Amino acid sequence: xxxxxxxxxxxxxxxxxxxxxxxxxxxxxxxxxxxxxxxxxxxxxxxxxxxxxxxxxxxxxxxxxxxxxxxxxxxxxxxxxxxxxxxxxxxxxxxxxxxxxxxxxxxxxxxxxxxxxxxxxxxxxxxxxxxxxxxxxxxxxxxxxxxxxxxxxxxxxxxxxxxxxxxxxxxxxxxxxxxxxxxxxxxxxxxxxxxxxxxxxxxxxxxxxxxxxxxxxxxxxxxxxxxxxxxxxxxxxxxxxxxxxxxxxxxxxxxxxxxxxxxxxxxxxxxxxxxxxxxxxxxxxxxxxxxxxxxxxxxxxxxxxxxxxxxxxxxxxxxxxxxxxxxxxxxxxxxxxxxxxxxxxxxxxxxxxxxxxxxxxxxxxxxxxxxxxxxxxxxxxxxxxxxxxxxxxxxxxxxxxxxxxxxxxxxxxxxxxxxxxxxxxxxxxxxxxxxxxxxxxxxxxxxxxxxxxxxxxxxxxxxxxxxxxxxxxxxxxxxxxxxxxxxxxxxxxxxxxxxxxxxxxxxxxx
Amino acid sequence: xxxxxxxxxxxxxxxxxxxxxxxxxxxxxxxxxxxxxxxxxxxxxxxxxxxxxxxxxxxxxxxxxxxxxxxxxxxxxxxxxxxxxxxxxxxxxxxxxxxxxxxxxxxxxxxxxxxxxxxxxxxxxxxxxxxxxxxxxxxxxxxxxxxxxxxxxxxxxxxxxxxxxxxxxxxxxxxxxxxxxxxxxxxxxxxxxxxxxxxxxxxxxxxxxxxxxxxxxxxxxxxxxxxxxxxxxxxxxxxxxxxxxxxxxxxxxxxxxxxxxxxxxxxxxxxxxxxxxxxxxxxxxxxxxxxxxxxxxxxxxxxxxxxxxxxxxxxxxxxxxxxxxxxxxxxxxxxxxxxxxxxxxxxxxxxxxxxxxxxxxxxxxxxxxxxxxxxxxxxxxxxx
Numbered sequence: 001x002x003x004x005x006x007x008x009x010x011x012x013x014x015x016x017x018x019x020x021x022x023x024x025x026x027x028x029x030x031x032x033x034x035x036x037x038x039x040x041x042x043x044x045x046x047x048x049x050x051x052x053x054x055x056x057x058x059x060x061x062x063x064x065x066x067x068x069x070x071x072x073x074x075x076x077x078x079x080x081x082x083x084x085x086x087x088x089x090x091x092x093x094x095x096x097x098x099x100x101x102x103x104x105x106x107x108x109x110x111x112x113x114x115x116x117x118x119x120x121x122x123x124x125x126x127x128x129x130x131x132x133x134x135x136x137x138x139x140x141x142x143x144x145x146x147x148x149x150x151x152x153x154x155x156x157x158x159x160x161x162x163x164x165x166x167x168x169x170x171x172x173x174x175x176x177x178x179x180x181x182x183x184x185x186x187x188x189x190x191x192x193x194x195x196x197x198x199x200x201x202x203x204x205x206x207x208x209x210x211x212x213x214x215x216x217x218x219x220x221x222x223x224x225x226x227x228x229x230x231x232x233x234x235x236x237x238x239x240x241x242x243x244x245x246x247x248x249x250x251x252x253x254x255x256x257x258x259x260x261x262x263x264x265x266x267x268x269x270x271x272x273x274x275x276x277x278x279x280x281x282x283x284x285x286x287x288x289x290x291x292x293x294x295x296x297x298x299x300x301x302x303x304x305x306x307x308x309x310x311x312x313x314x315x316x317x318x319x320x321x322x323x324x325x326x327x328x329x330x331x332x333x334x335x336x337x338x339x340x341x342x343x344x345x346x347x348x349x350x351x352x353x354x355x356x357x358x359x360x361x362x363x364x365x366x367x368x369x370x371x372x373x374x375x376x377x378x379x380x381x382x383x384x385x386x387x388x389x390x391x392x393x394x395x396x397x398x399x400x401x402x403x404x405x406x407x408x409x410x411x412x413x414x415x416x417x418x419x420x421x422x423x424x425x426x427x428x429x430x431x432x433x434x435x436x437x438x439x440x441x442x443x444x445x446x447x448x449x450x451x452x453x454x455x456x457x458x459x460x461x462x463x464x465x466x467x468x469x470x471x472x473x474x475x476x477x478x479x480x481x482x483x484x485x486x487x488x489x490x491x492x493x494x495x496x497x498x499x500x501x502x503x504x505x506x507x508x509x510x
Numbered sequence: 511x512x513x514x515x516x517x518x519x520x521x522x523x524x525x526x527x528x529x530x531x532x533x534x535x536x537x538x539x540x541x542x543x544x545x546x547x548x549x550x551x552x553x554x555x556x557x558x559x560x561x562x563x564x565x566x567x568x569x570x571x572x573x574x575x576x577x578x579x580x581x582x583x584x585x586x587x588x589x590x591x592x593x594x595x596x597x598x599x600x601x602x603x604x605x606x607x608x609x610x611x612x613x614x615x616x617x618x619x620x621x622x623x624x625x626x627x628x629x630x631x632x633x634x635x636x637x638x639x640x641x642x643x644x645x646x647x648x649x650x651x652x653x654x655x656x657x658x659x660x661x662x663x664x665x666x667x668x669x670x671x672x673x674x675x676x677x678x679x680x681x682x683x684x685x686x687x688x689x690x691x692x693x694x695x696x697x698x699x700x701x702x703x704x705x706x707x708x709x710x711x712x713x714x715x716x717x718x719x720x721x722x723x724x725x726x727x728x729x730x731x732x733x734x735x736x737x738x739x740x741x742x743x744x745x746x747x748x749x750x751x752x753x754x755x756x757x758x759x760x761x762x763x764x765x766x767x768x769x770x771x772x773x774x775x776x777x778x779x780x781x782x783x784x785x786x787x788x789x790x791x792x793x794x795x796x797x798x799x800x801x802x803x804x805x806x807x808x809x810x811x812x813x814x815x816x817x818x819x820x821x822x823x824x825x826x827x828x829x830x831x832x833x834x835x836x837x838x839x840x841x842x843x844x845x846x847x848x849x850x851x852x853x854x855x856x857x858x859x860x861x862x863x864x865x866x867x868x869x870x871x872x873x874x875x876x877x878x879x880x881x882x883x884x885x886x887x888x889x890x891x892x893x894x
Contacts, residue, residue: 327766328769331768332768339766347760348759348760350759351756359767360766360767367749375747
């Protein structure tokens with residue numbers, strides 16, 4: 001049988017790293033083939049070898065049964081391979097059709113750009129695959145999900161038969177993910193072969209026909225969708241049993257620590273983003289804030305760490321009002337934070353792991369000696385934290401930028417927990433993390449709760465919220481439209497609240 | 511045998527790949543300067559003169575005709591003196607850079623420092639050991655505040671420091687040149703018979719005296735070296751330096767972590783201003799002896815170049831400043847065969863362009879690592 005892609009014994013070595021170790025795969029025509037693995041397992045390297053961006057050190061590539069030598073992206077495109085990168089390659093100020101035809105423009109009368117033909121062709125191809133776009137819309141104004149659709153159309157326009165989607169859902173909301181899956185199904189119907197790279201097991205089980213698990217550059221197994229489950233895949237991926245449910249100790253919530261009263265916060269545009277919300281957060285409790293992105297989460301988090309002024313209302317910690325102060329004042333009063341964007345707010349990337357581990361605490365007694373940094377204490381402190389939090393590689397002097405995403409997040413968690421806060425505000429703490437690192441962060445959050453801290457968890461991942469929270473408040477359009485206990489909460493109920501189709505009036509705001 | 515050779519080459523390449531980021535940091539400025547010399551040589555050739563003869567004169571002019579003359583520092587002293595002044599303005603730009611601020615205002619801070627030094631140098635008549643440090647402290651505070659003002663405007667009003675520091679340069683230049691020097695602090699007020707334009711001469715006790723006869727080199731060089739050491743320590747060892755670097759490298763994370771980034775920026779611009787001011791003071795107390803009627807040596811702007819070529823590190827800035835100080839002093843020698851002394855500026859300018867475009871040089875350097883030696887494989891069957 002002729003395969004769309006066949007790889008034989010592909011090995012790729014980077015200095016000091018065996019990125020792909022003797023990988024052999026056969027991908028059938030017209031199937032959705034998923035490759036899963038933790039960050040750094042070698043997924044992207046393998047895709048780049050197929051796409052001709054890297055040359056393998058050894059091994060053979062066959063496309064449609066033909067051996068490919070000296071692969072380059074140009075050759076790969078000619079052979080009908082198209083790649084949709086995680087970070088889109090679009091010109092934001094161009095319209096949809098201009099982006100799609102870029103480099104293959106239609107010309108009339110020798111030199112004039114034929115806009116009409118371009119628009120028509122784009123319309124034709126978008127109808128053919130059922131990918132709805134308005135060809136004249138400016139790409140920069142489109143939501144991420146639609147931009148991705150434009151990327152896919154661009155690839156299809158160039159005649160791709162094999163599509164490589166590199167972590168396509170990482171940037172999407174749940175709704176957009178659903179739409180993407182519809183797209184993939186439509187493509188499959190058109191007999192396209194899809195290579196789907198991901199580390200989200202649920203998604204993979206939903207969309208793929210076969211699933212290949214990579215770990216440390218090796219193929220750990222190739223499973224048919226029907227014959228496997230999340231638990232098995234997670235074990236193959238991480239190399240041990242992964243706890244998908246994290247047990248919590250039975251604890252009665254204690255006295256309230258954080259109180260938010262009639263809070264109004266303005267967005268950047270000067271319109272209210274948070275409209276009079278109230279909640280209380282108690283000891284031994286995780287309060288989950290669920291909601292679709294853009295319903296005020298960003299503004300709420302920023303107000304809670306002092307980066308955004310409050311328009312009206314109060315934030316009280318241990319009964320003390322601390323509205324409108326600087327971030328350092330919030331921290332001094334018992335707040336700690338895990339930010340949603342670790343590379344922007346969480347870490348100073350060119351700093352070492354060690355330096356990042358005490359960012360913000362440099363004026364505390366232990367970390368300084370007079371006006372100087374106390375390098376002895378810092379050395380001991382950081383090697384302890386690296387050990388305790390299993391930050392790899394075990395070298396606190398490495399640049400934090402050189403660490404994997406999961407280990408970067410561990411650095412942040414280590415720092416924030418070491419503040420010994422009263423309230424830990426975790427905003428999408430597992431965004432972009434793989435299974436192992438997600439498990440680690442979840443465990444730490446529960447550990448904090450069990451030790452008597454109050455944890456505020458703001459997340460777009462409903463699953464995460466439902467698994468960890470003792471209580472769940474749903475944010476819709478800047479208001480809390482309902483508050484449920486963990487037992488009461490079902491996915492359907494929360495979904496209705498999140499979409500604003502249902503609301504409880506001031507119920508259970510305790 | 512063959513395998514061993516491959517192993518060794520691979521070992522070297524692996525070492526290079528691991529270290530290339532660090533090493534290229536040093537190599538880029540050096541390669542840039544070498545390229546600049548080549549470009550300048552072509553220009554000299556185009557004017558019909560011999561680049562070799564010109565560079566020989568340049569070299570002799572900078573360091574001396576013989577080893578003995580070099581060691582006596584008679585010839586090199588002038589270049590080192592220029593280097594000291596450039597070091598201070600360069601450090602000024604470096605410190606601001608570490609906090610993520612682009613201090614184009616070194617020139618204005620330099621002028622403020624110069625006029626303040628001229629005034630107090632004239633007023634004070636204290637023993638040098640007390641008087642000169644006192645003048646430098648007053649200069650540091652005044653110019654420091656002048657520098658910090660730009661940071662304050664950025665924090666309070668959101669005006670970019672590049673705009674404000676450029677404007678503050680012209681404010682300083684015109685206030686001093688067209689008002690203070692010709693008005694309230696003109697030499698004619700103190701000595702009606704004077705024929706010179708400018709301010710009165712400073713008192714003898716305020717002067718930085720030449721270190722030895724036959725050269726103008728004075729203790730500015732020690733001030734510069736102390737400044738390099740102090741700034742190095744501040745940046746690398748102190749809590750303040752840590753905050754400055756965190757602010758400069760990622761202000762969002764610094765703010766989020768609770769670092770007072772506004773204060774950090776103001777303090778670093780204060781230090782930057784103080785350094786430029788002290789540079790101006792060294793010029794007045796050392797070589798000029800007063801604030802002349804027209805005084806635009808441009809050392810403040812050159813500080814930007816020194817900092818960039820020095821890779822925005824204190825020690826790098828120092829090396830670059832001494833190098834270009836010597837180069838400028840030496841360029842005077844090239845006038846013997848009719849090449850203008852500002853020729854040194856061409857080398858400085860071209861070197862800056864290449865340092866600024868260092869991605870290109872780095873790319874070429876990194877190519878070395880990309881060409882990996884791979885052991886021979888089985889023959890391809892050549893089907894595609």
